[in-house]
Amino acid sequence: MAQALNSALRDAMREDPTVHVLGEDVGALGGVFRITDGLTAEFGPDRCLDTPLAEAGILGTAIGMAMYGLRPVVEMQFDAFAYPALEQLFSHVAKMRNRTAGKLPLPITVRIPYGGGIGGVEHHSDASEAYYTSTPGLHVVTPATVADAYGLLRASIASDDPVVFLEPKRLYWGKAEFDPAAPVEPIGRAVLRRTGTSAVLITYGPSLPVCLEAAEAAKAEGWDLAVLDLRTLVPFDDETVCRVVRSVGRAVVVHEASGFGGTGAEIAARVTERCFHHLAAPVVRVTGFDIPYPPPMLEHHHLPGVDRILDAVARLQWED
């Protein structure tokens, strides 16, 4: 996936000279995850800029660049290190189009490696999506497959609106063939990764592989689980989600971020509002606990795994 993201940046920069990358260590090092590897060598330090270490400064500067007609792609080094930039993101990036009656749209992509499962110490594993999804004015995109990593990043950079592009860091090293020319579903569309009739697991980003694994394991229980990959949290694909939920009748939302006030709460509420008469059971959430992200040696107890997902499926009361 890291390679696909790198290709997406390279291709976007080749095609559009207004695309500029900036962030900490994105130059000679190629980023701590090597997503920007080789970009400074190919496009020079003006197009792929090592900035001083200041997230608010990076994003604030990107705002000015975008005002002047560039398409900045910002790299935040880790989820929790984007927090110093939240003021710029919430007060300016998200609101500039609205504040200026459409005169100053900001085509900025903010790439943020997020989530746990890689043994990172404190402040390196936050699942921070709920902060962004609850901020009107931001698109929030999170790929789970290699093809989507490429396609969705290209689409995000091309978007005239700001996009928070959340990269599941534990999937960086996942491998798959992909064809950059192959069409990818656009931003705002969910994709059914696995069909099934017993229940649907609604998920995104780092939890997709876990859900696919759970669906495989569920066969032993006689359950046939569908798996729906949201791909984009904002805009939310109510249409696809409702179509699938209505046809299956039972739904479990799975994500690794804390549950309380989390994205899953929003999804469960929407599904309930729109599909109440089609549901044979309440929508159930499987999420991380409501605790600060734990030390790496304990993180596996926090992250939703196959067993916890199957327990939730069992709670959906199979007898009608």
Next chain:
Amino acid sequence: MTVLDHRHHTAVPGWLPGATAPRADPAPLLPDVSPVRVLGTPALEKHDPALLRELYRRLVVGRRYNQQATTLTKQGRLAVYPASTGQEACQVAAALALGEQDWLFPSYRDTLAVVSRGVDPLEALTLLRGNAHTGYDPRAARTAPLCTPLATQAPHAVGLAHAARLSGEPVVALAMLGDGGTSEGDFHEALNFAAVLQAPVVFLVQNNGYAISVPLTAQSAAPSLAHKAVGYGMPGRLVDGNDAPAVHSVLAEAVERARTGGGPTLVEALTYRIEAHTNADDATRYRTEGEVTAWREHDPILLMDRALRELGILDDALVQEAADEAEALAARMRAEFHADAELDPMALFAHVFAEPTPQLREQAAQLSAELAAEAEVQH
């Protein structure tokens, strides 16, 4: 009349004397023209031999600690270790410049300063081992948790120092950070607050040349990082960060100044990070081996060894004693890290709030049931 006064009087029409007058003459705030050095200079003889020997001993033990911790990452016993190899002089001098009642606010690279302050070496490593966020009791150790988000501990140091002064206690706070951290907003806000409040706080910037891959030239265009102090209204000091007695004396002076009501100081120590940023970093992508080799010649232990022998206060007995102590510490680290850490998953819920919420109780019960089921499967 200072240069600045003069400019105001002549160039700013309508200037009201008093309202915008500079609080201090900037000239005395300007940093040292060249880094303060003690080793290899006549100043060395004025230093207490006992302190010099203590610094030497701690440097040697600290170097061994850095090496052993790095080895433990290679064996998978530590999740990550940002070594302070080459920067030991800053670490041990920082700890020794503080009194017992003072507080240390370390960054993730400052484990060695924490250990030099008396925290158990293994407790200081829990964050980097991965079993707990902070292994020591910050209040007992008067040492804040190792801080990972850059520069965010600096305002904490200011607040603590301010509060201590309000309560009339002669407590000083020392905040440690790297060169890259000086670009963060929190650093600047901390400096400004400290100067406005005249808080008894000292900022120690270990300028080791790089912030991960980014060299200082791409980080700051200031003549020196110590210059940043002047605009906020506090003195900036520049010191050779590999010269342990020099770092110690500059810090001790700043601490004393803070303690006696003189306000904050920013100290920039020029040093070098010999190892990569962490074990996960590839330093060959951004720096040359030649550069590293040159800095090895300016190694803090080497400099100390040479100068103290010349002065006749370092003998083979002390060298042996320090080496033995270092080996004993390394052996203890190996032995204790060899065993898997004992972990209680239920501790996840122990300290989220003073009183767990009903939701957390529910989740704790869920995990407890899961663990019981797992244990049953294993039997």
